[in-house]
Amino acid sequence: MQESHNQESIEKQKLPEVEETLETHHSGESAAHPEKAGEDIPLDLEQQLKEAEIRAAEHHDAWLRAKAETENIRKRAQTDIANAHKYAIDSFATQLLAVMDSLDAALIVENSTIDSLKDGVELTRKQLAAIFEKFSIHTINPQGEKFDPHQHEAMCTVESDAPPNTVTQVMQKGYVLHERVIRPAMVAVSKAKSS
Template sequence: MAEKKDEHATPPNDDKVAAGTSDMLEDQAEDALTGTPEEKVPSDDPVMAALFEERDSLKDQLLRALADVENMRRRTERELEAARKYAHTGFARDLVGAIDNLSRAIDAAPADDEAPSPEALDGLFTGLEMSWTEIQSTMERHGIKRVDPKGEKFDYNLHQAMFEVPSGAHEPGTVVEVVQHGYVLHDRLLRPAMVGVAKAADTEGSESGDSE
């Protein structure tokens, strides 16, 4: 007599089967990453053999990827260090020309125990002028500009007021004296210009002095 089929039996749930398979694969991947010793592959189970082979392949790919990332990190660190170390190579190469001109000007200067001749003084001044011209040209090539604001309106973004000068010939707030020039690198301030700024003349003081 045939066995009666249980009509109330629960049919297999595909989602549960898939979840169980996924959990098994995750456990195997975790074992591979944590260095679990190699398990013996069942020779009579082709499905498990394929899973083990795929696991070993993924583990090998992961190790290679980690090695590539580490090599890239080290290479990036070396490149950043070289960039920091040699960032001013171009500027230094251009600056040595000005240094050479300045050295020649110093060599042309007369010794302490010699009376300066007109030729020696001319050579000194020429060398200094060439050095200054070369330095200015080098700075401009590298985006460094000199701030010379005499006669301009005071700008707190570029100037630093050191004192005020009573003046009737200039509008208040005008830069009338430059104590130290400033410099900018492209659009970034390297050093503000230290200046004296005009203010309104003290007419009351002068009138009271005249009346006395």
């Protein structure tokens, strides 16, 4: 009897340990299998998933809008560049119209003398020179200067008393737009006389 009583007390002492182990096992199982652990955890995960999907959709939408805006800016820039190239000389061309009008007016006059024609041409040339000055177009007229291959084009060499590589004759003037040569001067260049 004593023995069975001792056995019962030992089993009772072991029982809380077993219950504790079972609780731990069940709670671990709940964590591993949330569907067995009640409804809070799946709802919480589902809520988080929905929020993440909403945020992802917002970010995707913002990305699409930014991409479209970038594409629009690129297209606008291309159009602006094309228009800048196409209409770059708009102001210059407008100024040249006055020169064309002067030439047309000179041709209309029926009984013009050589002197009146010459005066008209001089006035028209002054108009054109003023336009050139306004748009920073300057003449290259290197008579007597040292030959510069960046601004002059040698058409021939001639024996001369001038130092070698000196421009002895300007066959056609050159022009510079700001600092860029738009047409080199066509020149004859001196060379030493042969003995």
